[in-house]
Amino acid sequence: MSDTAVTRPLAPTVSLASRDYRDPTALTQWVKSLLILSLVIDLVASGSGALEFALLQSISAGTAAGDVDALATANDTRQQAIGFTQFAAYIVTGIVFLVWIYRANRNARALGAQGMQFTPGWSVGWYFVPIMSLWKPFQAMREIWQASAEPGNWRAVQTPPLLGWWWALYLGNQILSQIAYHLSEKVDSMDSAMTASFVMTASSFTGLPLDIVGLLLVGKIAANQIWQAKTIEVF
Numbered sequence: 595m596s597d598t599a600v601t602r603p604l605a606p607t608v609s610l611a612s613r614d615y616r617d618p619t620a621l622t623q624w625v626k627s628l629l630i631l632s633l634v635i636d637l638v639a640s641g642s643g644a645l646e647f648a649l650l651q652s653i654s655a656g657t658a659a660g661d662v663d664a665l666a667t668a669n670d671t672r673q674q675a676i677g678f679t680q681f682a683a684y685i686v687t688g689i690v691f692l693v694w695i696y697r698a699n700r701n702a703r704a705l706g707a708q709g710m711q712f713t714p715g716w717s718v719g720w721y722f723v724p725i726m727s728l729w730k731p732f733q734a735m736r737e738i739w740q741a742s743a744e745p746g747n748w749r750a751v752q753t754p755p756l757l758g759w760w761w762a763l764y765l766g767n768q769i770l771s772q773i774a775y776h777l778s779e780k781v782d783s784m785d786s787a788m789t790a791s792f793v794m795t796a797s798s799f800t801g802l803p804l805d806i807v808g809l810l811l812v813g814k815i816a817a818n819q820i821w822q823a824k825t826i827e828v829f
Contacts, residue, residue, distance in 0.1 A: 615704035615823060616697060622816040625694045628687040629805045629812075635683050636801035639676050643795030646673055650788045680798070691808075692718045695735070698815055702741035705822045707748050712737055732761040735811075742818040760811050763804040770797035 646669050652658040658665060699714040712720075712734040720730035740751040774797050777790035 613704035615701050617823070618694070618697060618701060618816040618819055621690075621694050621697055622812055624690055625687075625812050626809055628683070628690055629808050632683050632687050633802060633805040635676070635680050636798050636805060639680050639798035640795060640802065642672055642676050643791060643798055645669070647788065647791045647795060650784065650791055654784045654788070691812075692721065694812060695738070698738050698742065698819065699734070701819050702738055702745060702748075705742070705819065705826065706745040707741035710737055710741055710748075728765070732757070735761075739815055739818075742815045742822065745822060756807060756810060756814075760804070760807045763800060763807060767797060767800045767804050770800060773797075 649658065649665060649669055653662055653666070696714045696718050699710070699712065699717045703710060703714075717731070717734035717738065720734060721727055723730070736753050736757055737748075739753055739757060740748040743751045770793060774790060774794040777786065777793055781787045781790055
């Protein structure tokens, strides 16, 4: 028997990149920047909506100072410009946010989370399925949170109230936006115009905490994934 020790080859190391992990820093920064922009636009829209409601009240009471037609035209022009900007920001932010969700799900899997119920595609797709969109996207996001916090034992991870607040604010904002849209399509009196204005302003106002909670949500999930990736690379 030879005295020479037999050296077994080491198992090949599988890099995070080969597992399809991507550093979420840049994409998260894009989402955060867009949410901050949406926050500013929602703040402006809330203020503009309050001005519109006050104008409608003064016109209804007959106390409007100045040319009522000119005031109404200026108000409509301002509201239309802000509304268009708000809608454009919503679309762009929504697209980038969905891309972020897709990537966050893939990253959680690459970090070692096993048995996740929601695929990257369906974590996005459920937003577009009627009725199911009322709770499935929330469940997918909760799973991403858990799997990002502790990939090896993600089912045992307790989720914070932040997730519940995010989803409640999202649903509330969506509902108010839909109501405001339908009311604005049926304005035929001063009272109906004031009601539509009030609901539209409330919709913009609920966008403020939604943007803030969204910032906290994506920031925490991204931070967890970055930490987990560093831990895997070290060990």
